[in-house]
Amino acid sequence: MERASTLGELKATGYKSVAVKDEMRSNLICKLKRREKLFPGIVGYDETVVPQLVNAILSRHNLILLGLRGQAKSRIIRQLTNLLDKQIPIIAGSEVNDNPFHPISAYGRQTIGLHQDSTPIAWVSRDARFVEKLATPDVTIADIIGDVDPIKAAKGGHLLSDELTIHYGLLPRANRGIFAINELPDLAGKIQVGLFNIMQEGDVQIKGYPVRLPLDVMLVFSANPEDYTARGKIISPLKDRIGTEISTHYPKEISLGVEITKQEAWTARDGLQERLLLPDFIRETIEQIAFEARDDQRIDKHSGVSQRLPITVMESVVSNAERRSLMTEEQRVVPRIADIYAAIPSMTGKMELEYEGEQIGANRIAKDLIKRAAGEIFAGYFVGIDFAKAVSWFDEGNNVRLADTASAEECMLLLESVPELIETALIPFDFRRADEPQTIAACEFALEGLYAENKISRNEEGGYTAVTKAKKDRRGMIYDDLSETGRYS
Structure with missing residues (x-):
């Protein structure tokens, strides 16, 4: 008409x-x-x-x-x-x-x-x-x-x-x-x-x-x-x-947050879309970081923690995994916990800190949020699953460092040296050991979960070692020893 x-x-x-x-x-x-x-x-x-x-x-x-x-x-x-x-x-x-x-x-x-x-x-x-x-x-x-x-x-x-x-x-x-x-x-x-x-x-x-x-x-x-x-x-x-x-309000459940981030984050990239595989536990850990930040007393509640935090972190995580694949010439791109640590610059600008938080610094708070988030998701996946032999191996003075630029072949060699780690880490998942990129991601997730439970420790370089640099207070609670960084009084 x-x-x-x-x-x-x-x-x-x-x-x-x-x-x-x-x-x-x-x-x-x-x-x-x-x-x-x-x-x-x-x-x-x-x-x-x-x-x-x-x-x-x-x-x-x-x-x-x-x-x-x-x-x-x-x-x-x-x-x-x-x-x-x-x-x-x-x-x-x-x-x-x-x-x-x-x-x-x-x-x-x-x-x-x-x-x-x-x-x-x-x-x-x-x-x-x-x-x-x-x-x-x-x-x-x-x-x-x-x-x-x-x-x-x-x-x-x-x-x-x-x-x-x-x-x-x-x-x-x-x-x-x-x-x-x-x-x-x-x-x-x-x-x-x-x-x-x-x-x-x-x-x-x-x-x-x-x-x-x-x-x-x-x-x-x-x-x-x-x-x-x-x-x-x-x-x-x-x-x-x-x-x-x-x-209005922030997502009340992890699954809703994951859905929003999946919808908004730019991960469907040219030349990467067919090669990228994002494990569910990585998605959930990234989302849990925002949930942990919203509950953290060191972060200003009145400013809030925007839903843009997990979105930008997801994009940075995928970019770091993409960078690793370009350096190692690997076809599969599977993000790992190390990639989340590499995405810390995408977190720090999204948090308004209280006075206590400013004293500690946004960088350290971001690392603490990753640790707590990984521990929360780890507890959901590995209920009743024991990593005793792996923990004992670290207690004997051994250590593993999985760099965020390390190839799958290099990482598998390191992980195979830890008794029963690979076998135990794969129990909750439906992929096999032959799928090396996902296996590495699962093992690193398990190590981060053990670190969150204070069964092992993680140094500034991303290496996992025994809990030798942790101390117990009078109540028997384990906390990080800050004496080496000078951030204590």
Whole structure:
């Protein structure tokens, strides 16, 4: 069907305009009836965040997403455009997406008055109806609402008080669409008052001139929960006009985290996709690192540990394994625990440390997180499996160092020297000893698990040795001896 190009043609089609919140509500109801997935790529929110979003949209509420960084807030907000119609008609040339049947701007009213049914019509896609702004303290009223443009006044011969001299800001340009503000508490108080006036009265003041703008906008915000609830950060009338507060969260289970990381991490690379094999225990260990970090008292809880941490770590782990395959000219690429240690630079920037953590250093905390994560996953795989002979071999003064650049042949020679290590490490897995890359990964995983249980130790070079450099305190608990590094008092 051809689209109408004039107001008369649009009337002839019987087109009826609806408010944006009614439009989103109607399209949401259709999606729910068809059992469509509402937010593709959003994992772990089906029982928590998504139902609350549905209720808010069905209620025609403005809403705010409260959550720490890396909880898919921005992705959810951007996917709300899928609830808009594919295209809507506007008066051609309008800066504020004027409805041809109910124009709100002076330009729109004048154009309709001048051309009547011959008024030219343009069509706007759903993506063009989404406007997003990151709130910062330097954002001004002119950015959000608009300002008087002296050049427009001079060219058109208008008084400065004439509405036609206004250069509209982001909010009016989002008319008949969605306007999103990220990190709402960072907006200055006077900007918040301007937003409140728009939400409540539909009017604005620009340079002291009152302008009536009954905007049709769906307002969506995001914020850190602590900033949002802090007294004085948000003016009370604005908070009162936000219909629904929705709290996001990090994955509650390892399996959900693994699914997110598998979806987001760039591992399907040219020339590598067919050769790469990522063992489940490596995926789970990487994900467990984030879980351990979120519970660690040395890491700032208010900043959170973004889901981007396991994603970037996974990419670095695969890159280190890829680098090893290029150096050793091996075809199979199977990441190992050593590759996770090589990915520490991808972890340290994702953690905001408390005072205690700053004293220890991000690098050491990252190593500790890897150790604890590997121990947690190891305990799940090797329930009731004994490595006594391997531990005894280390207690006799022997050691093994599996460098992250060592070839599979070199690693197998070293691992075969440890009594019953290979046989015991393969018990929970369904691959055979002949699959050397996976066997090496499993053995190194087992060694890291023994290290996490303090049955053996691991030095700075990545070598596994006996627990000779650990001490016991008065309660009999084993802890790392820091005397060699000087990090003790």
